[in-house]
Amino acid sequence: MILEEVDNRLAQYGYMMPYDLGAKGSCMIGGNVATSAGGIRLLRYGSLHAHLMGLTAVLPTENGTVVQLGSSLRKDNTSLHVPHLFLGSEGQLGVITRVVMSAVPRPTSVQSAMIGAESFESCCDILRLARTQLSEILSSFEFLDSETMDTLDKALGLKPVLQSNPRFTILVETSGSNAAHDTAKMEQFLNQCVGRGLATDGVQAQSAKESAAMWRLRESCPLAVAKCGFVFKNDVSLPLGSFYKLSEVVRARCSSLAQRIVTYGHLGDGNSHLNITTHKYSEELYQRLYPFLYEWVVDHGGSISAEHGIGQLKLPYASLGKSSTERDLVRRIKVVFDPNGIMNPYKSF
């Protein structure tokens, strides 16, 4: 089943899948579970761990054992919660053939706003304010720096929504059940952002068209950087205090070797997509970036792969920050499911 198709079916009953991805038109539920897909609404609905209840998998035994794990119940403490091991397992344990997860009521009111800020500290303060003021309806808190906005303009001709040309642009979305309440909360929140001197500018979308224009900027980021030539892509998680420091450290380290240092991502989840672009692949730049960047991330309490797994590229660095005890435990769990090591070999662990 493709995510968007499931979501369309749920819409008929007033429900919705609890996550949403740019790839929803092609990605499949089994893959979403295997990669523990995050997406743009994690702030509101939580990760897939919050929704997964059970699954069926085919194990790589001689005769392809089919095992049903968990149940279709919200509460079931009759066994180890094994289905959760499959979240983020990236095909290492078995092939997922059936998933039971909870759906959420489809929001009848979705509001968007864009906010400009001149310092990264202000962005963090705005996030804290959103967590308390928008609280139960806050669904997205996305971040784009000025280099991202410039790339969107140069590469795709997409102009900014905010006129103030701020150093940082934030896209906030709420999902709720009452448009009057939600717009009132958003208005109060934006007023406080400006009133407290955190934001230079704040614009609430007045129509679906205005909202779409805001999201087009955020969703076009991967395409815009791809147009620059070669891209060293990164998908890291960091504590907020180090989130943008990484971009500054990398900028200083690359100096003239890089064309652009473009940072956007899900600030609300601490997830930075840091892209270093060049006209074409440069071995010198690669050597300057890695493993430096991964080591810096781990030294600052972050993860070298927030959403996109380890795979082959990051395999040499997969053990960064992990103890031998943890790695050994994980390998032995894998053996329980896949004693011959035939599932997605030469990757992950």
Added chain:
Amino acid sequence: MILEEVDNRLAQYGYMMPYDLGAKGSCMIGGNVATSAGGIRLLRYGSLHAHLMGLTAVLPTENGTVVQLGSSLRKDNTSLHVPHLFLGSEGQLGVITRVVMSAVPRPTSVQSAMIGAESFESCCDILRLARTQLSEILSSFEFLDSETMDTLDKALGLKPVLQSNPRFTILVETSGSNAAHDTAKMEQFLNQCVGRGLATDGVQAQSAKESAAMWRLRESCPLAVAKCGFVFKNDVSLPLGSFYKLSEVVRARCSSLAQRIVTYGHLGDGNSHLNITTHKYSEELYQRLYPFLYEWVVDHGGSISAEHGIGQLKLPYASLGKSSTERDLVRRIKVVFDPNGIMNPYKSF
């Protein structure tokens, strides 16, 4: 750390633990994780799976290996998500010594209401209405049948809040960030419950005192049944269609052997606390109840232990509805952590 102490510390920063239990004054975080504690706000904030990010455990190896699993990041796909295996593991894998989980903004508005209904089907319709009308602020949906209300009165002298003496009493709670918005939503919801003929009666608490009176009824249920003499307690999960049928089936089966069949629980989570009381222990009643009750629950797609694990009492029935493949997988996962089988032996699996 005791749950209430952690929660009090978080309160200073405007945050809150994402779960709440009757035992909060004495229960400890490690135990909450080991039992995958649910509690009364699961509807709003999700299970502990939604909040757990990492943990440290001492493994039962010869030299007591200390292993740190997961991280303190919302998104981290660099390894198997092993911390989630500890949720509901009941001391079978290791001793949890440190937990990293996310806190939630403390709600500034908490509203309560009690609703009466004459059929269980209406209770389910009211739940569906609450899921869409109260949506993002719905935090509790608790259920008490008339036998429960009668027991509360006879055993503890606690009188009902609703004057209509309905067959079923529902306690709804919302947790939000704006009292004006939340009371408006609750009012509209109650009006619709009565207007659509689902509820006989609906009362919104007008003060903290009125709210406390409602919660006292729900929270006194375990004490009230304990006063009846001997209690066969059950903690089961069921799909809504079978939730109250079980109570009716058990009532018919016990006939005059039982004193009271008392049903209350977290209807919003499908979690029924079904209590069969007698003056003193009756082997005949025990034989009539078990394994019949457990088999009925599993046959109807339920779980024989929603929250309270397997332990010793339910061990003979732990394999009900579980395939040998699943049980074998779980046993082999246990061996990875506890090769000598010394952790909480003779229990669970």
